[in-house]
Amino acid sequence: MPKSASWQQCGLLHQRMQLARQHGWYLAAQRLQRDLQQVLARLQGDLQALSNSLESSEETNHTASVHDIYADLIALHEEFDGLSFDRRGQTLSVTTESINLEGITLGPFEICLDWGDLIGGHPNNYRVIAIDAHPAATNDSVTHPHVQDEAVCEGEGRQPIRRAQEQGRLLDFFMIVANLLRTYNSGSPYVSLADWHGVECADCGTTMHGSDRWTCERCDATTCGDCYYSCSNCDGIYCGECSTSCEECGERQCQSCIDVCSGCIGEFCRDCLQENERCSDCHDKTNEIAESNSSPECDHPLASVQPHGVGQTAVPA
Secondary structure, eight states, rough: OOHHHHHHHEEEEEHHHHHHHHOOOHHHHHHHHHHHHHHHHHHHHHHHHHHHOOOHHHHHHHHOOOHHHHHHHHHHHHHSSSSEEETTTTEEEEOOOEEEEEEEEEOEEEEEEEETTTTOOOTTEEEEESOOOOBBBOOOOOETTTTETTTEOOGGGHHHHHHHHHHHHHHHHHHHHHHHHTTTTTTTTTGGGGGOOOOOOOOOOOOOOOTOOOOTTOOOEEEEETTTTTTTTTTTTOTTTTEEEOOTTTOOETTTEEEEEETTOOEGGGGOOOOOGGOOOHHHHHHHHHHHHHHHHOOOOOOOOOTTTTOOOOOOO
């Protein structure tokens, strides 16, 4: 997202939050406030990166003095809850506040810098360690959407981080990394926040982990290995809502491969429908009626009875 867009989004989210509070929509206002905090953190990182990009070539080659390093250590002590220095291990560490992204608590993180190789700016000379880890349900090594095996995905922050390391600007280095932890880029996470606690099966509701998940080709619902169905006709993958069992053979097929009997309106696979799109029962009944209508009727003509003498009275001669 362009930096100007981040600033515009801040203003828009603030207006919506104020409007929600005026109407008494407190849950919506809380959600908008969380979104605003995330955008502000991202904007802060963007501004820091922009500030670093404006440095002149002379400043790029500048190495922090002892006075600069001392000032940075004082500032780090004020900025972060925890600051520790291990002379023997040659590490300098700060501890962030508990990180919360879109309602998901990830806990605090320790950013541990190996200052023995600080000027060299080696990409692996610092680690991001989860203090109270809340890893992704699908991958224990991912403690943050952008942290795996204690290594952070730096993205656009890579160059600013390298310059801060090469110049010995401790405060800038730790601030840039901390701001990366406070933001979420949905375009490049190791595990997305939507899947952080696992994915719920659309049919049975159980939480799925790892690769034990299937996506319905009709509605995109995610189901577990016990609930998905493979259509026996087209071999597609479908959830329970988008598949139906044939009422005759019991085969499970997708709704596109299931037809309706024109007689009883039952659902049957195409192999079980007879002529005129009828199931076997309706087909047999139709044949019975047809045979009954075409069979010759019994024809026993009655003898003609003449009413001779009927109704007449005998007259004496």
